[in-house]
Amino acid sequence: MFLLRVVLPDRPGSLGALATALGKADADIVGVDVVEQRGDGRAVDDILVQLPPGKMADALVTACNSVEGAQVEFVRFYPSRGGLQRDLQAVEAMTADPTHAEAVLVQLSPNVFRADWAILLEARDEGDSRPRLLDRSPAAPEEIDDVSTPWLPLTRPIRLPDPAEWAPSLAQSTTAAVMTSGDRVLILGRRGGPEFLDSELARLGHLVALARAIGAGAA
Missing domain, CATH: 3.30.450.40 (GAF domain)
Known part of the structure; x- marks a missing residue:
């Protein structure tokens, strides 16, 4: 399980494009939380994903970077028991x-x-x-x-x-x-x-x- 913090353009379709890119990297999205909507037309999202055995976190960064305007601020291991609690x-x-x-x-x-x-x-x-x-x-x-x-x-x-x-x-x-x-x-x-x-x-x-x-x- 990994936690991604990604900055995306705050416009329709951005999060969907990111989800598609992560899916192509075999990442299973467990939860999404919009952390902050910035005044510069961008939003900060925390995305909890699970990778199959053998897949490395680098694959997540590569997938995110393939989405226009996406910027990975942080990626870290996250305990499997964890969730996105509101x-x-x-x-x-x-x-x-x-x-x-x-x-x-x-x-x-x-x-x-x-x-x-x-x-x-x-x-x-x-x-x-x-x-x-x-x-x-x-x-x-x-x-x-x-x-x-x-x-x-x-x-x-x-x-x-x-x-x-x-x-x-x-x-x-x-x-x-x-x-x-x-x-x-x-x-x-x-x-x-x-x-x-x-x-x-x-x-x-x-x-x-x-x-x-x-x-x-x-x-």
Whole structure:
């Protein structure tokens, strides 16, 4: 299973042409998600595909490049258990368990945002730059002793700087963060990329606000 992030001309037929090209490469399309519609006449799509044994990811890039105007931004291996989970599904899951809405979001946000892991941290008292690990998704780092939070406090979701500067154990990851409540911060990580888009940061902020509201309503 592979995840492709492709920039396409935002016009009728582009996605169909891409699907045809991928089919010729023996790729089985499992899911498609329009991540962002840019103001320059292009759209960013995440496409989850499955390749038969013996086929390499290079075949996917070659197929995409055969479509006029298509540009592959990223291709990466994706766990076979993964899917393209939508924001609404996360909201429904949080609503079904409102007292644990924040914890539900920690577990679901990696799939929603095609990330590898999520962690929920709490900043300690002033003078101690090391945060406390409150929750983590599967595949998230278990130890965060080397993590500091020089970028706190946050007023909006942001792309974090290179983790090598504040969390060596998270090196090689592209990260984004948003405050959940008080001194709590949710961090998402993608090992090796791609970078979080502005539209993804906006969605992340929206889901965190909903988790906060759902949890408050259950209190």
